Amino acid sequence: DVKVTQSSRYLVKRTGEKVFLECVQDMDHENMFWYRQDPGLGLRLIYFSYDVKMKEKGDIPEGYSVSREKKERFSLILESASTNQTSMYLCASKTGVGELFFGEGSRLTVL
Amino acid sequence: DQQVKQNSPSLSVQEGRISILNCDYTNSMFDYFLWYKKYPAEGPTFLISISSIKDKNEDGRFTVFLNKSAKHLSLHIVPSQPGDSAVYFCAATRGWGNYGGSQGNLIFGKGTKLSVKP
Numbered sequence: 001d002v003k004v005t006q007s008s009r010y011l012v013k014r015t016g017e018k019v020f021l022e023c024v025q026d027m028d029h030e031n032m033f034w035y036r037q038d039p040g041l042g043l044r045l046i047y048f049s050y051d052v053k054m055k056e057k058g059d060i061p062e063g064y065s066v067s068r069e070k071k072e073r074f075s076l077i078l079e080s081a082s083t084n085q086t087s088m089y090l091c092a093s094k095t096g097v098g099e100l101f102f103g104e105g106s107r108l109t110v111l
Numbered sequence: 112d113q114q115v116k117q118n119s120p121s122l123s124v125q126e127g128r129i130s131i132l133n134c135d136y137t138n139s140m141f142d143y144f145l146w147y148k149k150y151p152a153e154g155p156t157f158l159i160s161i162s163s164i165k166d167k168n169e170d171g172r173f174t175v176f177l178n179k180s181a182k183h184l185s186l187h188i189v190p191s192q193p194g195d196s197a198v199y200f201c202a203a204t205r206g207w208g209n210y211g212g213s214q215g216n217l218i219f220g221k222g223t224k225l226s227v228k229p
Contacts, residue, residue, distance in 0.1 A: 004154070033216075040120065042221035043155070043200060090154055099145060100202075100217055102154030 003027070004103035006091050012109045019078040021106050023091030029101075031094045032074035033058075034066065036087040037105075043090065049074055081110045114138045115203050117220035124227050130188040132223050134201030137182065141203040145217065146175060146186050149198045158199075159186070191227045198222045 007022035025032065033048040035058075045058030047066040055066050063085060067075045074093075078085055091103040116135045124130045134144075142163040147155035161168040161175045161184065168175050174187045188195055202217040 009152075037149075040221065042117075043219040045216065048216065092154075099157045099160065100147075102147075102156070105152065105154045107152065 006103040021076040025093040029093035035090040115220040121224040130191040132186040147200040
């Protein structure tokens, strides 16, 4: 069974803290993605990667960075968390041809 | 500029009746369309898809219709059940193949919240 695992389901952080969100997939997919979901705004793409050590900006990359050192792992980093980054973060992966598989999501609250 | 639009933020339907969720797109290069379902506090799950070479795809209670000339697709759920209550996202992509880069990325609508009442 396909699996995309996000390290934390719920996090509470303070403004200015550095935040790491980890994502691991066991399907040997080349492509991995980070989205955030906010009510009324749908799913917005933050960053994606189509190969190890490769990354590309999505629609809303400001305030975020990513790391992909291994094929199965894609990390999202908030260098200095702000309250407007309170959101549900969703990791996903896919092959070149195929549907997108999502993780369970990480609900981040920044106080 | 939104390339994929779901104009109804919410929809309420009685159990046993038909639910129709609509989606419009602007990019005529899109050639593959998908519907995802999302429960609160969970990740979206794939529901059904359709290629631009078809105008209908059916899977059990779920049917997706595609009208390319109108750049419109719809998801029909018959009969609707309370467990179908969720947010439904429409998504589209151009180049359903391994082109690398961003060409295979999915573009999502903002979602429609479906409530099916017993």
